[in-house]
Amino acid sequence: MKLLEFPHSHYCEKARWALDSKGLKFQAIALMPGYHIFTVRKYAQDTSVPVLLDAHHAVQGSSAIIDYLDNKYPSYLLSPKDPQQLAYCLQLEEQMDKIMGENIRTILYYSLLAYPKFIRHCFTHSMPRVKQGIFQIFYPILRKKIYKSYVISEEKYNEARYNFEQAMEEIAQIIAQQPYLLGDQFSRADVSIASMLSLLVMPEQHPFPWQDVPDKQAREFLNSYKGHPVFKWTENIYQKHRIRS
Ligand SMILES: N[C@@H](CCC(=O)N[C@@H](CS)C(=O)NCC(=O)O)C(=O)O
Known part of the structure; x- marks a missing residue:
């Protein structure tokens, strides 16, 4: 595959x-x-x-x-079998893929597009040097394209900050009562939300070789969530469940 x-x-x-x-x-x-x-x-x-x-x-x-x-490959399922749980799980996954996933992308690109080497590392760290060079040459065009697709404006950035915060609070309420998003059962909802938050938490079990974030505003954003219960929950989920084959 x-x-x-x-x-x-x-x-x-x-x-x-x-x-x-x-x-x-x-x-x-x-x-x-x-x-x-x-x-x-x-x-x-x-x-x-x-x-x-x-x-x-x-x-x-x-x-x-x-x-x-x-x-x-049904021998290990990420989707719950119970139809009601499945419906809730898929709805939560879809909602958070959008609200957490899209907004954190807007927030981080807003500050980090100004750092070509950092962005080059994100996209091309595993590629040969020649491809990294090509990336560098075309970066000014790519930067505009990414800004237009995912950041758009300062107003959208501010909206993204607000919506991301709301999503974090929503998840905090769920995990205050139970270890996993569906209760006692680890599922695709946990995989999805922890993955969406991987850019916030940068867990060591994640296969990407993280680099220090070069921008002050982005660092402040990331640091502001360090003590958050959902940040800690994500770290735990990664520790317990992110096994790499
Ligand atoms: N809902 C999709 C979102 C995927 C997505 O937004 N991928 C971005 C990278 S984070 C992408 O490929 N963007 C380039 C493009 O759409 O051409 C999923 O869950 O896979």
């Missing part, structure tokens, strides 16, 4: 985690941003990663990848 990815992407981390949790061997293939659309479009309708390639199947999107893997 192959996973088309951007190494630092929290949605790609979610897909990798699902593969690892089932003990499946796969090759993660980092794509060059911008050019990725030509590769991804060979297999899928949209241009986004992750995309899982398994024999004759191409599965795009982190949630669809979990659906596919649970269906094909």
Whole structure:
């Protein structure tokens, strides 16, 4: 199996985690941003990663990848079997993939796009030097594209800060009562939300080689959540459940 990815992407981390949790061997293939659309479009309708390639199947999107893997490899399930729990789980996953996942991306890119070396590391650390050089050359174009797609404006940044905070409080209320988002059972909801927060927590069990964040505003944002119960919960979930195959 192959996973088309951007190494630092929290949605790609979610897909990798699902593969690892089932003990499946796969090759993660980092794509060059911008050019990725030509590769991804060979297999899928949209241009986004992750995309899982398994024999004759191409599965795009982190949630669809979990659906596919649970269906094909049911001996260890991430989806709950009970239909009511499943409906709640999928709704929470979808909501938090959006509110946590999209907003943390906006917040971090807002400050960090000004640091080409840092962004180059995020996308190309596993690539040969020549590709890193190509990334550097095209970065000014890519920077504008990322800003336009994911940051948009200062107003959107402020909205993202507010919405992210609300989502953190919502999750804090759930995990105050129970160890996992569905109660006593570890599930895809935990994988999803912990993955969305991997960019905040930067856990050591995560396969990405984290670098120090070069920007003061971004550092202040990250540090402001260090004592938060959901930050600690994410660290614990990573420690207990992020086993790499
Ligand atoms: N809902 C999707 C979101 C995936 C997504 O937003 N991927 C971003 C990277 S974080 C991407 O590939 N962006 C480039 C593009 O859409 O062409 C999922 O869960 O996989």
